[in-house]
Structure formats: C-alpha cells, structure tokens
Amino acid sequence: MTTEVLAKSPVAADEFAEQWQAWHRSHETRRADPHGFLAITGIHWLGPEPQRFTDAPGTWTATDDDITVVLDDGDELVIDGVTVRGEHSFGAIAERASVHARWQAAVIEVARRGGYAIVRPRHPDNPVLAAYRGTPAYEPDPRWAVTGRYVPFAEPRPTTVGSVVDELHHVYPALGRVDFAVDGQPLSLTVFEGYTPGSLTILFTDATSGVTTYAANRSLQLGPPDEDGTVTVDFNRATNLPCAYTDHATCPLPPAENRLAVAVEAGERYPYETAV
Template sequence: MPAHTETAPFAAAWQEWHAAHERHRADPHGFLAVTHLHWLGSSEARLEGAPGTWTVENDAVRVVLEPGETLERDGEELNGAAGATLTFGPIAERGGINLVSGERVIEVAKRGGEYIVRPRHPKNALLTEYTGTAAYAPDAGFALAGTFVPFSERRPTTVGAAVEGIQHVYEAPGEIRFSLAGEDLTLTAFNGHAPGTLSVLFTDATSGKTTYAANRSLAVGTPAPDGTVLLDFNRAVNLPCAYTDLATCPLPPAENRLSVAIEAGEKIPYERQDQQ
C-alpha cells in the first residue's frame, strides 16, 4: 500500500469534488428518490407510484390514462382523450425517458432487454433521511498514473447485474494498466459519459469490509496521445445499488476484481452497513 500522502491543494480539490458529487446524489429526483421498480410485460398493469395502465407492445411502452390522470414530457401535457393510448419508444438499452406526474418523475427505461418503470418522489424516505456517504480521507498516494491500451477491436463484455436474471453488455474499447503495492494490474475499461472518456467498475480487497461489496465505479479522463491516464481512486464512488435494491447496476467483469486493497474513495453507505 502507498504511504499516506496529503497536500492542502489536493485535499481541497477532493473536498470540492466530493461535495458536488453529494449534491448531485441528493437531487430531488435522483436515484435516492426511487420508490418502486416495475418490470413491464405484455399484460396490462396498474403500477404503484405511476398513473395509467401500462403494457409493452412491439418494443414500445404503451400507457392508457384514466380521466383526471396526467403525464407530462418536457413540459408538455400528454393527457390525450380519455382512453387514448400514449406510446413511448423504442428505447435503447440503458437509455430512458422521464415523465412527470405531479411531484413524481416517472423513469421509463430499458435494462437487460426489458422495459422498466421507476417512479421517483422527493419525499421518499431514502432521500429525506440521507445524511451523506463516508469516504476515506483524500490520499495523493492513490492518484496513480496508468496506461490505456486500446483493443484492436472493441470487445463486447457481458457482466452481471445487481438484479438477478439480467445481464449488461458493454463495448470495451481497451484496458488500463497500472501498478499498485508492487503489483502490475489491469482493468478492463468501458466508455465514459463524455466522448473520449473512460469508466471502470471494480472491486478490491476492501470490498465487503470497508467498501461496498458488489462494485465501485471510477471515471477516467480522456487518455493522452501516449495513452497516459490518471486513476484517482480517491474519486471511486458507489453505484445506486449500494443504497437501494431498486437499482439494476452492472457488476465488474471478473478481471476487474483486484486482490490489492484500495483504501481510497467512498465507503459502505450507512444505509447498508448492517447488511455487509
């Protein structure tokens, strides 16, 4: 393990980043606001936390609203005539749309090839009682240089999920090689949120002890022309499944289950500590 090192500018930058990440996590309609997880099928169903009767047909979600029920999309009311069918989709895998019904936001998405509906309410107890996530003190010794090595072709990589029975398939553009605690290590990288950036899912020797057992995620910036990247594990974060069973988060690929202890980044959420 690296010797603990901390400088005032490094710690201040981490504190600013962590505070911003906590604000984003506590958004009134973020994942802490999710109240239900509904899997849609070909049979019509009323869903708790959402107006209307829902079904899936021809790779699209169909909703019939009763009189007095409303849905909005991008500020536009979608009531239609009584008994009229609203259609949403097709929706791409890991894509989704948000509908509004009063104070609720109704997420409609596709996960593992199936359509889901997740109502979100700002008064959900998980959100209103949230007090923050513990993390290791920032340690510059865990901000490591790595090298991104692209694959000759993107590799479809199948991983499990926090919800049993579904899988996620990601196109892996390459791997990141780095050294820690005297070991040469490799992480399969997936595409990040912004074009050119990367993301890694991993576990390590702290998982299930001081950090969440199933996974953590680390965003990685765009590689330099020579492939150099920064792996700042101080910014390793929990995924939604660390807080709620209503999440479908991916699990790390087998090769990303590291044997070294990465004592940096976010720890087990208080909400899960009695389950570890």
C-alpha cells in the same frame, strides 16, 4: 511502474485534499437530487399484461418495441415539455436509455435494462432520500492517484457482465484496458466508455469490497487519456453505484478481470444505511 505520488509537499497535499472535497461535495449534491436515484420508490417490470402501480399513474404494458401507458381521466404526463393525456406510446427505447416524464411532483422513469422494459417512479418525498445523510469515504490520499497507460483494443469488445438483479445481464463494449501499478505491483483493469466524450469508466471490486466498501461494485471515471495513452487513475474518486443505496437498481457487476486482489483503501465506503 510504481505508484505516483501527486502531492509531495504539505501545500500540495492540502490542495489535493481541497480539490477532492470540492469534487465530493458536488457528487453528493447530484446524488441527493430530488429526482435522483435516492427518490426511486419502486422498480416495475413491464410485459404485455396491463399493470397498475401505486406510485405511478395509469395502466402500463410493454412489447419488444414499445412501451405504452393509458392514463386515467384527469391524469397527465409532461414529456420534454409536452403534456400528454389518455393513451401514450413511448415507442422503442434503446437499451440503457431512459425517458423521464413528470407527473405532479414526481418523475416517472421509463427505460430498458438488460432487455426488459421498466418503470421507476422518483418521488422527492421518498423516505430514503429524506433520511440520506451523506456517504462516508476514506480520507483523500495522493498515494491512490496513480499514473496509468490506456491500451485500446483494436476494436471494442462486447462484454457481458452480471447485474445485482438475478438473471439480468448487461452487454457493454469494452474499449481497452488501463495498466498501472500500486506499490510496484502491476495491475490492469478493463475500461468502458465514460459519461463524457473521450472519458472512460471502470467497474471494479477489491479486497475492501464487502468489508469497508460496498460488496458488489464501485465505479471510477477517468478523464480522456493523453495522446500517448497516459491517464490518471485516482481511486480517491471511486464512487458507489445506485445499488448501494436502493433495491430498485439494476447496476452492472464488474467483469471478472476487474476484481482486484489488493485493498484499495480509497474512495467511497459503505453507505451508513447499509454498512456491514
């Protein structure tokens, strides 16, 4: 299998670039959401001892099966449209799930990551968000939109990966692998469940990582494969994870087999703010 060039004429190449530009603008808009990850002002690790924070209301505690806040007089949170005051229990929050509670102009994210309870306030006036000026990317190139084949595992395989946070680990069910080739070189990547039904997620690094692209990881979303497993692997749409922009992230690292030796000169590059 060789790299499939999806745009073979100037017109097709122009259409390919226009589609990429529209996708990239949409992605940048979501990234710069007033309550997105660029608005995070801190990551607070909870335990049984009560804690207070300068960027979130109340006093917080956590056990293995509950997260609780005791709000001060006059403070309130709005959770799913319901206003809560005084003491509030968030109950058992599943791993990788989050509850977003509105507090004044901010949103307080309450979550579990790697088995730990965390609070991550998101303030729209955060200087990181205010200073954001977009993410540079390689020019879209049809050479990097390749045809692959999805090979599902007989059963999902629980796969432990590291995190940008020391001693934190994530466990994801690996659904299978995607086989493809670049310039005749056969390659394969383990894939996880995507954000929408039937879609797939790839976490990877390559020979550009730490040089022109973020060192720890990049992410690629694939659409649902065809019935025969055919899927497009478009590295032009490889994106940075939140950890490329903020120290308040718990992003996963790619599994060992997803560290490519080739230089994938496509997709998002180092953010301006953290470029080496």
